[in-house]
Amino acid sequence: MLQIKDLKAKIDNKEILKGLNLEIKPGEVHAIMGPNGSGKSTLSNVLSGKKGYTVSGNITYLNENLLDLEIEERAHKGIFLAFQYPLEIPGVNTNIFLKTSLNAIKKAKGEKELDAIEFLKLVKQKASELKFDEKILSRQLNVGFSGGEKKKNEILQMSILNPRLSILDETDSGLDIDALKIVSEGVNALRSKESSFLIITHYQRLLEYIKPDFVHVLINGKIVKSGGSELALELENKGYESLS
Amino acid sequence: MIEQLKIDFDKIVGSLELSNVSLKFRKKNFNQFVENGFPNKRIEDWKFSDLNQIISSNIENLHFYSDLELSKPDETIFIDKFIHNKIVFINGIISNIDFSQEDETKVLLTRDLNQSENFKEVNPLVSLNNALTASYIRVTVKENYSLNKPLIIYNITTKDLKSTALNLKTDIVLEKNSSLKVINLFDDNSENNFMNIVQNFNIGQDAILQNYKIDHKKNSNIKYFYNNINLEKNSISENFIFSTGSKFIKNEINCNLKDEYSSAFINGILNLTNSQHHEIKTNINHLAENTKSYQLIKSVLNDNAKGIYQGKIYVDSKAQKTNGYQLSKALLLNENTEFNGKPELEIYADDVKCSHGATSGNLDEDAIFYLMSRGLSHQQSKELLINGFLMDAVEKITDEEIKDLIKNMIGITE
Numbered sequence: 001m002l003q004i005k006d007l008k009a010k011i012d013n014k015e016i017l018k019g020l021n022l023e024i025k026p027g028e029v030h031a032i033m034g035p036n037g038s039g040k041s042t043l044s045n046v047l048s049g050k051k052g053y054t055v056s057g058n059i060t061y062l063n064e065n066l067l068d069l070e071i072e073e074r075a076h077k078g079i080f081l082a083f084q085y086p087l088e089i090p091g092v093n094t095n096i097f098l099k100t101s102l103n104a105i106k107k108a109k110g111e112k113e114l115d116a117i118e119f120l121k122l123v124k125q126k127a128s129e130l131k132f133d134e135k136i137l138s139r140q141l142n143v144g145f146s147g148g149e150k151k152k153n154e155i156l157q158m159s160i161l162n163p164r165l166s167i168l169d170e171t172d173s174g175l176d177i178d179a180l181k182i183v184s185e186g187v188n189a190l191r192s193k194e195s196s197f198l199i200i201t202h203y204q205r206l207l208e209y210i211k212p213d214f215v216h217v218l219i220n221g222k223i224v225k226s227g228g229s230e231l232a233l234e235l236e237n238k239g240y241e242s243l244s
Numbered sequence: 245m246i247e248q249l250k251i252d253f254d255k256i257v258g259s260l261e262l263s264n265v266s267l268k269f270r271k272k273n274f275n276q277f278v279e280n281g282f283p284n285k286r287i288e289d290w291k292f293s294d295l296n297q298i299i300s301s302n303i304e305n306l307h308f309y310s311d312l313e314l315s316k317p318d319e320t321i322f323i324d325k326f327i328h329n330k331i332v333f334i335n336g337i338i339s340n341i342d343f344s345q346e347d348e349t350k351v352l353l354t355r356d357l358n359q360s361e362n363f364k365e366v367n368p369l370v371s372l373n374n375a376l377t378a379s380y381i382r383v384t385v386k387e388n389y390s391l392n393k394p395l396i397i398y399n400i401t402t403k404d405l406k407s408t409a410l411n412l413k414t415d416i417v418l419e420k421n422s423s424l425k426v427i428n429l430f431d432d433n434s435e436n437n438f439m440n441i442v443q444n445f446n447i448g449q450d451a452i453l454q455n456y457k458i459d460h461k462k463n464s465n466i467k468y469f470y471n472n473i474n475l476e477k478n479s480i481s482e483n484f485i486f487s488t489g490s491k492f493i494k495n496e497i498n499c500n501l502k503d504e505y506s507s508a509f510i511n512g513i514l515n516l517t518n519s520q521h522h523e524i525k526t527n528i529n530h531l532a533e534n535t536k537s538y539q540l541i542k543s544v545l546n547d548n549a550k551g552i553y554q555g556k557i558y559v560d561s562k563a564q565k566t567n568g569y570q571l572s573k574a575l576l577l578n579e580n581t582e583f584n585g586k587p588e589l590e591i592y593a594d595d596v597k598c599s600h601g602a603t604s605g606n607l608d609e610d611a612i613f614y615l616m617s618r619g620l621s622h623q624q625s626k627e628l629l630i631n632g633f634l635m636d637a638v639e640k641i642t643d644e645e646i647k648d649l650i651k652n653m654i655g656i657t658e
Contacts, residue, residue, distance in 0.1 A: 048617050051609075075619035087614040091632025100628065101618035108619065140632075157618065 001026050001196050002066075002165060007057035008221075009039075009046050016042040018221035019057070024165070029197040031207055033232065034218035035240045040200045041084060043218070044169040047198075048081040049074050061165070075101075076108035078164030082154040082171050089141040094153070097141050098123060102160055126159045130186050147174035155186040166190070167198045172206035184209030204236040217243055245306060246278060252308035256378050263358045274375035280368040289367075292552040292584045293523050298466060298492050303436045308376055308409045314339055317400055321431045326645045328427075329395040335402055335434070336379050336410035343395075350389035354382045361415050361444045361472075366498075369468050373411045373442045382415040385422040387448075394425035394646070399441075401434035401465070409438040416443065418451035418479075425454040425643055430489060432463035439467045447479040449503070454482045456646055459489040460653050466492040473499040475506035475535075484641050485512030485524060486650055493522045501528070501535035501563075510539045511640040515654070516549035523552035526570075530563040530596075539570040542637040544630055545581035556588040559596050566596040574604035575633055577626075631656045 002024040009017040016039045024030050034040050046053055049071035059066040062077060069077070089097070102122075103113040114122065127134045132152050142150050151171055158166055168187070172180055187197065187210050199210060207215070207229065215231040216223045217240070224243050225231065235243075253274055257267065285294035299306065317332050317339055332340035343351050357380045363370050385391065397414065418424055428443075447453050459467070467490050473481050487493055499508045514522045528537040543551040557568040574583040587600040607629050615625035634654060641647040 050613050071613065071616035072619050072621050075617055081617050083614065083617075087608070087611050089611055089614070089629065089632055091635035092628055097615075097618075097628070100620060100624065101615075104619040104621070104624065161618070 010054040031212040080163035148179040273371040276371040345393040352384040390423040405434040421450040423452040477503035488515040507536035514543040543574040561592040568598040
């Protein structure tokens, strides 16, 4: 599904990613762990198309050159980034935003757009699965949401948009244990043969709830070690120092 | 221009039935205007909007008298979303008055020019209006009466009207414990006119005025509004300005909080493109204890547009416990746009709460990235953010029907 070859990314002339290689197949869950400043968020930004990076190397996604696609085209083709810091958008109603987003993707795929009633039904169902208070959806997007509510809102969007490749950028940061469980259940419910996940995290904690197939260690812009889920435990015990 | 003005003044005055007092008043005001001319940027209040220059570069051969005959309104422009009372001005002449929704003993109308409120020497434009007004209406709402339906004052111009100045005057009187919702709606089909519209509002004790001004249709006209609002004890004036249609507008509001517990709200939107140039200028005068004022102005500027907000809060030494607030936020979508904000607080009492704020900036690129990462196009993301930015001010409109009307005009759907 996703092949990254020798990916380098610079911002303001500073090289952050220094030749990263990664392959994700359909249905796989990959975790990327690494210390602060190792390039984890840069990787998620480059994958979702954020401007401002000078990028070289190759990224193939569903047999297309991902780097040729605009931000919204990547979303249309099933890439979803759950933000580390979801933005507050004043004056924009959360429900209206969700509907606009879902229908933009449906339209791009040539599928029938949902009307207000169909949409509300879907959103109600997904919100109750995530134990997410629906009332919050009639508020302005992320405005005044707690840290946990913002993250849950990201997972709600993910479950409504039903992406092929979900990138979770430190979704566990700032979550208490109950919220972490709910968010993990949301992710686990979306696991399937077709959909893949790239989970970026500092800590092993999240991986107790979402069991990854592969764990990669990202240090100084490169993957220095890959392994199975046991690697996460090893890191938790020994720290990143042992690998750098 | 002065020669034309003199000829037109004689024609206008000759066509009206004026008392000697009125005639004298008009002559005096006429001379005041002739002495001063249109305001230019050397005058402090006009430093961001040089009207003299704007008129001379946009209107050739400005004249002040029109002999167009009364025409019938194009009814398709009437708002059909809710039932309302109507006053219809076409090319500056009142063509239609309809208060059939109301108890006619409770809403009194007069068109006698000799009875209009007369302001003295506010500025040359008000003097010009005093001298040349040919169309006038006063609406008086009697004590304890609340209108069943809103009043829409339609201001329509037709294609036949060119390079003509129109001077209109309206007085609204709300007696004790009465209420009125009024919308001033503009439908400009003419070109290169100068419209000078003076409105006075006397709001009695416990009375409530909701006053909405909608200038939405794109046009090449130049408008000056002078609104004077007098508030008695425990009365409320809510104002909303939706300013997006005309080439140039200066909206000037002078608001006198004359007695205790009166409050004034002035909120508005400037949404401008091309070389549009709109200004809101307010003077809020807190003249008694426990009075309140609130102002929120949101501006979105595109292309070469220019927006201005000059907001002044004056607190008299008698006006203890005043609560005054103003905030202006502007989005500049292009480097050729310009926004000027000038907040002024002039406070002579010591126990008051007054604050002001102003920001201007571009759209948040991270917010655009967030929305685009959810499948929205760049254009859709921009629109959503701009509408969200404007919603803040729109949400201040307390009448739901009128709020929906304005949301529709902006293109906000729910």
